[in-house]
Amino acid sequence: QVQLVESGGGLVQAGGSLRLSCVDSGRTFGNYPMGWFRQAPGKERAFVAAITWTGGSTFYADSVKGRFTISRDNAKNTMYLEMNDLKPVDTAVYYCAADPDGDYQKYSDWNYWGQGTQVTVSS
Numbered sequence: 001q002v003q004l005v006e007s008g009g010g011l012v013q014a015g016g017s018l019r020l021s022c023v024d025s026g027r028t029f030g031n032y033p034m035g036w037f038r039q040a041p042g043k044e045r046a047f048v049a050a051i052t053w054t055g056g057s058t059f060y061a062d063s064v065k066g067r068f069t070i071s072r073d074n075a076k077n078t079m080y081l082e083m084n085d086l087k088p089v090d091t092a093v094y095y096c097a098a099d100p101d102g103d104y105q106k107y108s109d110w111n112y113w114g115q116g117t118q119v120t121v122s123s
Helices: none
Strands: 004-007 010-013 018-024 034-039 046-051 058-060 068-073 078-083 092-100 110-113 117-122
Touching: 004 092, 018 034, 018 092, 018 117, 034 068, 034 078, 046 068, 046 078, 046 092, 058 068
Parallel strands: 010 117
Antiparallel strands: 004 018, 018 078, 034 046, 034 092, 046 058, 068 078, 092 110, 092 117
């Protein structure tokens, strides 16, 4: 069973950096894509980034391209999101997700979710 646990969120000033981690503590992962979504207060959960199971392909929302980097280490059952040049608009709860059925950018297509980690960017 997939059990996703995020960590690494916190409070950072604009222009700063954070690194989020997502560990699958339920089983060894490696044969399905993983992704990150975020949800700001009063807004829908939005796609941030995704990575294939080999790590060979990555996908990003336009709003984070060039600032965020998704990666994974299957030997450690862990996925990462390196976030640089953070802006106040990046403030949200960040969720990791696993095993999508189809469209990576549709949150309803992902089968497994973590509990989320708060990222707050102050101006």
